[in-house]
Amino acid sequence: MSIECINLTKRYGNVLAVDKLNITFDEHKLSILIGPSGCGKTTVLTMLNHLTSITDGDIRYDGVSIKDIDPIELRRSIGYVIQEIGLFPHMTVYENIATVPRLLRWPEEKIRKRVDELLELVNLAPDQFRNKFPSEVSGGQRQRIGVARGLAADPEFLLMDEPFGAIDPINRERLQDSFLEIQRRIQKTIVFVTHDIREAVKLGDKIAILRQGRLIQYDETLTVINQPENEFVENLLGSDRALKGLELVRVRDSFDTNFFSLPAGNALTAKKALEQLRAEHRTFGFLKTQEGRLWGYVLARDLERADSEHSIDDLAKSVESILPYGTLMEAITLMVTTGLTSVPVVDDHDIMQGVIRFRDVFDKVAELAGTADE
Amino acid sequence: MFSYIVESWSTVLAQLLRQLGIIGISLPIAVALGVPIGVLVSHNRRLARIVVGVAGVLMTIPSLALFGLMVIILAPFHAGIGIPPAVVAIVIYSLLPMIRNTLVAVQAVDPGMIKAATGMGMTNGQILFRVRLPLSVPVIMAGLRNAAVLGVSVTTIAYLVGAKGLGYFIFAGLSRTRLDMILTGAVVVGILGIATNYLLLLVEDLITPKGIKITRAQ
């Protein structure tokens, strides 16, 4: 379902909370609404399910104006998760999740299956949690139940208003990770309000930045990080936005498929290997089997000290590798821990695809920070 | 009808003062009885429940009946009519709010505070008087307020056993079918009840330690 805001405006007396907002939310993507308090992000969200009336402009769902849709029915077809969650204390977890399906008069058998499905999805064992009451579960678990409740009737899309805001930082990270997993599986269209830029960068496919009711920038996350519209956005992203970007750029965008390697499988002696390394002015080399599998690495220093006829296989040390899907941040972390200036990139079967070099990462940082001159 | 109250304002005042006097005698007795009982039973949960239960049942005895019993029981002591039965009745009715509120107050003191106090070297007695009771004062005050409002009601009815007070206007008015008297009595008694509650609420507010008020507001 396409969601379009056209010149969306909300006025409270003299105050313009939302000012002629024009935005279209992509299907199956998680779009973030972020901005300082008072920017109108929650107002926009609550206009989407008509909890807040629209002063001017329109919202169109698949072309149909929101004014032509019955608000009650609209809300029953949209998932809504708020910061306080608002679980009903007098209902069991099951009954809480079943709320909207029951409003829609689903057959109880269908509801039962759906609740179990959802509990599994949010990593809560159905047998354990189905009949518990909100007062009997922890804060983090309540948040998950809230998400499950929002997804219960398989809504067209999900509205989330700082759903993880009230959780302590450690559990929040975990919840966000779980949530990313869930989104990867269900691919819902989500409009997500937050004031935390880290959360926005971590979760969002697209980010919409609002200020005093106006849309400042709306783009793919990486684009927003790369090309902030103005100083306001830069400040919002923070001075470490380049580092934030590293968490988003995948190795596959930056690694080199051309790389130096030494053959494993007792094919080379220390002496011969050392010759090859010296020829390339290298201090170490990765070992690769005939099939192309990563075998480890050898340091030139170790080769010098070893018996010249020794096979390099015995001298090889094991090495951490990274998948193309990994982030540059993970690559850097590996480099720091291993002490090597490059990390081998492998696929699911450990077949070497290439290497990612410290230099490549650094170039990327400079590119993101806009200081790629030196 | 309203001229009556204006004409007899001195009588109204006199009876009002008598009423307040009776209440004034009863409340300290109620506190002196109820608070220690509450403190004594606060250590034993089952005993506390029994005591509260008994006090609760005592409250359901209609005041007319209680007066009647008092009249008969106290007659040998020549205390069967007038002020004594009224005071005894008020004290008996006040037992529930006083004991229950004392219990709540004493038990509601934060265990952390007690641990700190013990760690500082306070004896149990000192903890009781320097930590528990001062923090409990507002809650006990609420019980007292409850008792006072009860006292207004009970004293009014006590007129029927000879206690002087505002009950005069209502019951004498009933027997003489003087609507103006009855109206006066009902209105003054009603206002007295509301005023007593409100004034004691102010006192409660005044004596609540500022720190607790701030905590409550949060």
Place this chain on the structure above:
Amino acid sequence: MITYLSQNSSYVLEKLGQHVMLFLLSWILAMAIGMIIAIISTRPGNEQIGKILIAVTGAAQAIPSIAVIALSYIFLGIGATPAVFALFIYSLVPITFNAASGLLNVDPAMKRAARGMGMTNTQILFRIEIPVSVRPIMAGARSAATITIGAATIATVIGAGGLGDIILIGLRLMELDMILAGAVVTAALAVAVDGLLALLERVTISPGLVTKEI
């Protein structure tokens, strides 16, 4: 006292019956009207009315029953009807106070979530607000029941009938047995009704709302 009861059982039962009628008529009416008033005054948009109502009923709880009964007599005379009216007004106060307070204190986040999920206002009222407020509502009901049964005895002075008659006559005649009989039966009635209502509360309240008592 036992002798009195056994010798005058039909008389006592008749009085008991009258007393129960006085109580039930006024209390049930007060429950119905009190709940309606409480609900209306706590609807979105009416919060100011609700707060005023709570303040007024809060203060009014301090008015002795005799005052209400006397006022009722002035306008309606003697008999059971003015008594029922007085008792109705008298129990209306705590019922409305507790119900309105309870409803007003329902967590707004819960109501917001419910609205956002697509519940109509009626559904929110009956599926969320009322079930969550069972405790305060029942507290008001029980308190009202106990004090109404007590106040009904006082209503004897305006000719209402009921157990108060036994006590009053016993008082006049200085008959300990009668006074005791009246007292015990009234107290027993109050305790029984309170017990029944407590049972009702335990049965209707959701286990999720019961905080584990230490």
